[in-house]
Amino acid sequence: PQANDTIAPHLYDWYFSGNGYIQLPYISVFNNHTFTVEGWMYLTTTSTPSLFSDQPFFATGDCGCTDRYLHLVIRGGNPYMGFYNDDINSGTTVSTYSWLYLAFAWNSTTRYRAIYLNTAMIASGYSSGYLTVTNGSATGNGAWIGRFIDSYLVNSYIGSIRIFSRFLSQTDLSNIYINKIVPANGLVAFLDATFFDGTKYIDISGNGYNGVPYNIARVPVTMVSDQAWIWVIRGLYSDGNVHLRFFPQSSWL
Numbered sequence: 001p002q003a004n005d006t007i008a009p010h011l012y013d014w015y016f017s018g019n020g021y022i023q024l025p026y027i028s029v030f031n032n033h034t035f036t037v038e039g040w041m042y043l044t045t046t047s048t049p050s051l052f053s054d055q056p057f058f059a060t061g062d063c064g065c066t067d068r069y070l071h072l073v074i075r076g077g078n079p080y081m082g083f084y085n086d087d088i089n090s091g092t093t094v095s096t097y098s099w100l101y102l103a104f105a106w107n108s109t110t111r112y113r114a115i116y117l118n119t120a121m122i123a124s125g126y127s128s129g130y131l132t133v134t135n136g137s138a139t140g141n142g143a144w145i146g147r148f149i150d151s152y153l154v155n156s157y158i159g160s161i162r163i164f165s166r167f168l169s170q171t172d173l174s175n176i177y178i179n180k181i182v183p184a185n186g187l188v189a190f191l192d193a194t195f196f197d198g199t200k201y202i203d204i205s206g207n208g209y210n211g212v213p214y215n216i217a218r219v220p221v222t223m224v225s226d227q228a229w230i231w232v233i234r235g236l237y238s239d240g241n242v243h244l245r246f247f248p249q250s251s252w253l
Contacts, residue, residue: 091122
């Protein structure tokens with residue numbers, strides 16, 4: 001680690017059994033602003049009871065209206081980025097029973113957007129309009145992890161999720177995917193199943209976008225073919241120190 005880094009372990013994953021989700025507060029970066037949402041997902045199935053066979057990853061919206069409801073899902077086995085009636089389907093079928101590194105990015109100036117799988121771009125194009133989420137009233141007055149619309153709930157595992165206020169480069173994505181180094185530049189929220197205080201999941205970015213769980217389980221990484229690792233959040237502080245977060249007592253580094 002370097003001065004100003006924050007280091008934290010990844011020791012747990014979230015298990016969603018099809019009737020739970022995580023509620024986040026409203027995040028204004030989705031109101032006509034450039035963003036990237038990225039994280040890890042492990043599918044146990046691509047077939048769900050929802051109308052479109054969705055496995056939801058993240059959603060936030062005001063209403064079922066054009067360009068007012070962001071939904072990032074696995075639809076029919078394909079990573080899919082929807083603004084509502086203004087969507088892009090990767091057309092790439094993903095595997096079950098393996099960890100997927102997913103990233104969804106949009107540039108609010110050019111309207112260019114892209115979907116990445118394990119850092120490889122698998123879809124790109126331009127939205128017709130501008131994503132405008134002003135209050136998240138359709139998603140619990142905020143945002144959801146593992147849920148899209150009332151009855152569309154994920155039935156799989158999610159390990160972590162991060163939100164940025166910029167369009168991450170493939171170098172950024174590779175650094176996260178391979179080296180587990182997360183840039184603090186533009187970091188809006190960072191939630192991991194490890195960062196738990198007993199009632200909520202703590203946003204380690206410091207911006208307060210903590211997540212409240214409903215009917216989900218927190219399981220050790222070894223239960224789902226995952227590995228423990230160390231996150232490095234590069235440049236989160238500017239005090240010249242290295243900050244340790246969420247390590248179990250008696251940990252050795």
